[in-house]
Amino acid sequence: MTAPRRRFLIAGGGTGGHVTPALALAEEFSAGGDEVLVLGSERGLEGRLVPAAGFELVALPSRQFMGKSILHRLAAGLGLLSTTRAALELLARYRPHLVLSVGGYAAAPAALASVLRRTPLAVVNPDAIPGRVNRYSARFARCIFAGVEGSEAAFPAPAERVHCLGVPLRRGLVENIAMAGERRRPEPPFRLLVFGGSQGARQLNRGMEETLADLRDLPLEIVHQSGVADQQRVADAYRAAGVPAEVVAFEPDMASRYRWADLALCRAGAITVAELALVGLPALLVPLPGAADDHQSANAGALERAGAGRRLDSRTLCAKDLAEALRTMFCDPDRLLEMGRAAQALARPLAASEIAAECRRVARASASETQDGALER
Numbered sequence: 377m378t379a380p381r382r383r384f385l386i387a388g389g390g391t392g393g394h395v396t397p398a399l400a401l402a403e404e405f406s407a408g409g410d411e412v413l414v415l416g417s418e419r420g421l422e423g424r425l426v427p428a429a430g431f432e433l434v435a436l437p438s439r440q441f442m443g444k445s446i447l448h449r450l451a452a453g454l455g456l457l458s459t460t461r462a463a464l465e466l467l468a469r470y471r472p473h474l475v476l477s478v479g480g481y482a483a484a485p486a487a488l489a490s491v492l493r494r495t496p497l498a499v500v501n502p503d504a505i506p507g508r509v510n511r512y513s514a515r516f517a518r519c520i521f522a523g524v525e526g527s528e529a530a531f532p533a534p535a536e537r538v539h540c541l542g543v544p545l546r547r548g549l550v551e552n553i554a555m556a557g558e559r560r561r562p563e564p565p566f567r568l569l570v571f572g573g574s575q576g577a578r579q580l581n582r583g584m585e586e587t588l589a590d591l592r593d594l595p596l597e598i599v600h601q602s603g604v605a606d607q608q609r610v611a612d613a614y615r616a617a618g619v620p621a622e623v624v625a626f627e628p629d630m631a632s633r634y635r636w637a638d639l640a641l642c643r644a645g646a647i648t649v650a651e652l653a654l655v656g657l658p659a660l661l662v663p664l665p666g667a668a669d670d671h672q673s674a675n676a677g678a679l680e681r682a683g684a685g686r687r688l689d690s691r692t693l694c695a696k697d698l699a700e701a702l703r704t705m706f707c708d709p710d711r712l713l714e715m716g717r718a719a720q721a722l723a724r725p726l727a728a729s730e731i732a733a734e735c736r737r738v739a740r741a742s743a744s745e746t747q748d749g750a751l752e753r
Contacts, residue, residue, distance in 0.1 A: 382410045382739050385470060387463075387486030388478035388509075389416035392573065395425050396647045397500055397728075398478045400544035402431050404732035407547075413470055415463065417482035436462055436485055456484060463489035473739035474498060477517075479507040487513040496742045498735055499531075502543040502646030504674035506530050518738045521731050523646055524678050525722075541731055542724020543650035550725050552631035553655050559716060562638035562709040564595035565620075568702070569637035569657075571601035571627065577643055579690060580662060581606045584641075586695035587702070588617035594706060596620065599636070601627045631655075638712055639705050641698075644676035644687070652685070653722040658715030659685040660701055662693060684719035 384405050388394045395416075402412045416422035418435045426433040436459045463485035467475070475490035476498045477483040487509065490497040501510045502523035514520050514531040522528050523543040531538050572580045581602050598621035602610040607625045614621035627633055634640075634655040642648055644661040652659050661679060663672035679685035688701060705712060 382474075382736060383413070383470060383472045384410055384735065384739075385413050385415055385467070385472040385475045385486060386478060387415040387475060388480045388483035389414075389422035389426075390420035390480040390482055392421055393502060393645050393647050394478050394480040394482070395420065395422045396546060397502055397544040398422070399425065399429050399431070400546050400728040401476065401478070401500070401732055401735075402426075402429070403547050404544075404728045405735075406431075408732065408736070410736070413472070415466065415482070415486045417480075420480070420482060422482070434466060436482070456488075459485040460488045460492075464492060467493050467495060473743060474518075474735055476500060476735060477510060477513050478502075479510045481509060483513070484509045487516075491516045496738055498738060500544065500731060501527070501531075502650065503527075503671040504646075504678050505669045505671040507668060507671070518742070519734060521734070523650065523727075524675065526678065527674075539734065541734075542727030543646055544728035544731055545647070545650055545654065545725070547728070549631050549651065550654065553634065554725070556631065556635045556655075559635065559656055560638075562706070562712045565597045566595060566706045567636055567638045568596055568598045568641060569601075569633055569639070570598060570641045571630075571633075572603070572643050573645065573648075577603070577662075577664075578606060579665075579693070580641060580643075581610050583662075583693060583695065583698050585610060585613040587699045588613060588619050590695065590699035591619060591702065592617060594703060596706075598622070599624070599627075599633055601625075601633075638709075639702075641702075644672040644679070646671075646675055649675045649679055650724070650727075652679070653719045654725060656716040656720030656723070658705070658712050658719060660688055660698075660705065661685050662688050662690045665690045679719070679722070682718050682722055684715050684722060 386398045405412045414426045414431050414433045416435055418437050467489050474496045475486055477487045478500045497517045499510045499513050499517045499520045504524040504527050514533045520531050520538045522540045528538040600623045602623055604625040611623040634657050640657050640659040644663045661676035663676050676687040680687045
């Protein structure tokens with residue numbers, strides 16, 4: 377007899393750091409024969425990425441609370457009442473066996489609705505510091521999945537509910553990297569990959585432009601993902617400095633770029649850090665200034681403590697410091713190899729499947745409890 381299909385509602389979005397885990401988990405649930413529905417906001421990346429991946433998205437007019445004016449927060453708070461009502465109606469129709477929050481302001485209505493309807497709630501938190509929505513939701517969650525070792529104590533929940541299983545990554549990336557083989561030993565010309573997320577990072581773009589004069593004598597090949605707005609200016613700067621570089625606005629095949637590189641210069645978002653570990657690529661990490669709770673600094677610190685990367689202070693970063701850091705890295709290929717091995721030791725390629733399996737277990741246990749309660753009555 378075929379087991380009944382389970383229904384999972386994955387809530388959250390706004391940025392790639394939330395949408396990527398949502399899609400990774402949606403892929404795992406779907407591959408196991410389960411039904412998946414994604415609940416997000418009308419403004420985030422999920423509006424484009426979730427349908428493109430073949431999953432159904434319900435978008436609510438959620439609004440961000442933090443980093444905004446008092447009037448904006450008041451409007452967002454009032455809006456939360458209406459979006460929670462909409463989420464309650466959705467849960468009543470869809471009747472998920474479990475709601476899974478991947479964080480971000482878009483997750484708040486579904487997390488609150490799950491508590492009100494007594495639907496099992498789970499939380500996935502990729503960063504070293506829990507986001508506010510996930511931190512509050514963790515009080516009511518059946519299980520919390522931490523992405524970074526050592527972050528478990530930050531959740532206001534009993535220790536037995538917190539599991540550190542890693543950051544869920546998309547199946548395609550994991551499979552492509554697994555098939556790519558061993559990394560090469562770094563040797564001249566050294567290969568540097570510069571990127572700052574899908575939109576680029578202006579601070580990294582400017583930093584490289586100002587550093588090029590000090591790098592002319594260093595044998596380098598560079599791939600620089602600049603974002604659309606800065607692409608032409610960054611490409612012109614490399615040409616003027618005589619430094620070989622391929623400047624792209626957006627890189628669709630990061631798996632190949634990761635395998636090509638000897639070193640990355642990048643931000644320290646949770647997905648980036650998890651991908652660096654997966655491929656075993658050492659990195660100079662420049663945390664995004666102004667990130668909520670400075671979580672990117674915490675992410676970079678975790679990689680640095682493991683010997684897999686070096687954190688550069690984004691608030692004081694200058695061309696001289698960046699050039700010195702790059703020279704130090706490339707002047708010691710053995711250190712780069714050691715850092716790559718340390719990064720790979722942190723990799724959790726099975727994170728998505730292990731989280732999905734635990735969510736299924738919780739859903740089964742909850743269904744059993746409900747049936748037992750009905751029989752007792």
